[in-house]
Amino acid sequence: MKTNIETLDWNLGNINASKDKDGRKTLDDVFDESTLKNIQQLFSRGIISTLENIIATGKEANVFRAKTIDGRNRAVKIYRLNTATFRKLEKYIDGDPRFKNSGNNPRERVFTWAQKEYKNLHSMWASGAKVPKPYYVHKNIVVMQYLGWRYRPYPILKDLIPVKPEEFLSYLLETIRAYRSMNLSHGDLSEYNILNVREKPHIIDVGQAVPKEHPMHEELHNRDMKNVHRFWKKYIRGLKLEDLK
Ligand SMILES: Nc1ncnc2c1ncn2[C@@H]1O[C@H](COP(=O)(O)OP(=O)(O)O)[C@@H](O)[C@H]1O
Ligand SMILES: [Mg+2]
Secondary structure (H helix, E strand, C coil): CCCCHHHHHHHHHHHHHCCCHHHHHHHHHHHHHHHHHHHHHHHHHHHHHHEEEEEECCCEEEEEEECCCCEEEEEEEEECCCCCCCHHHHHCCCCCCCCCCCCCCCHHHHHHHHHHHHHHHHHHHCCCCCCCEEEEECCCCEEEEEEEEEEECCCCHHHHHCCHHHHHHHHHHHHHHHHHHHCECCCCCCCCEEEECCCEEECCCCCCEEEECCCCCHHHHHHHHHHHHHCCCCCCCCCCHHCCC
16 A cells, blocks of 8 residues: 555644644654655554653654544554664563464564563553553554543653552552562553552553563563662652562
């Protein structure tokens, strides 16, 4: 299918409206030709109808707020199709029996990665863990529940310390126990990947989460719990690593 740039321009209306130099540069940087085509396919399949604004730009991915045809918000995470992305992901894909033939081509591996994030979100969501509900995955794009109010995403934990740290932590431990019951380790759990959603934790960024069969399963979980402890001991006096169960 040929990318219909005019349709796309219309769908990107809100983003294109900010015609300042930096905004334009970000767009050119994010949307290589093949990503544009993949976004176009999401539009024509009716998964989303517009991209509204950029929430975050990262080394491996960019996150947007999008709208569905019936006006609901979605978060859309778009992985960059470059070798840097694929390098970082490699060690988490190899050894995960869910993705045996992920392909040697870097691009294919990024697609596998998006699949992996989607699957992880799905298992975690099903376990009752508080994560964004996954809606769709296509090539390098994951569509999920938007955690925010209007155009503002809820802040990461680092930027908004909860009013009641003990209570927040106990909800967090509940979520960790829930995804552990699916035999998953998050692998990058820190104050940067936990959103403070009206004083309740939601965990994001689950692409690197690995199942029990993966050689790094235990090591990653131990590192996660050390991170959790390092952060919370600043707010909860006398908190011990062994208390985090
Ligand atoms: N479902 C979501 N709802 C709202 N904001 C989100 C959502 N997912 C990610 N974000 C925002 O995008 C940022 C980057 O997302 P993340 O998944 O952590 O990607 P990265 O790999 O770049 O760290 C987050 O810090 C958060 O601000
Ligand atoms: Mg992150």
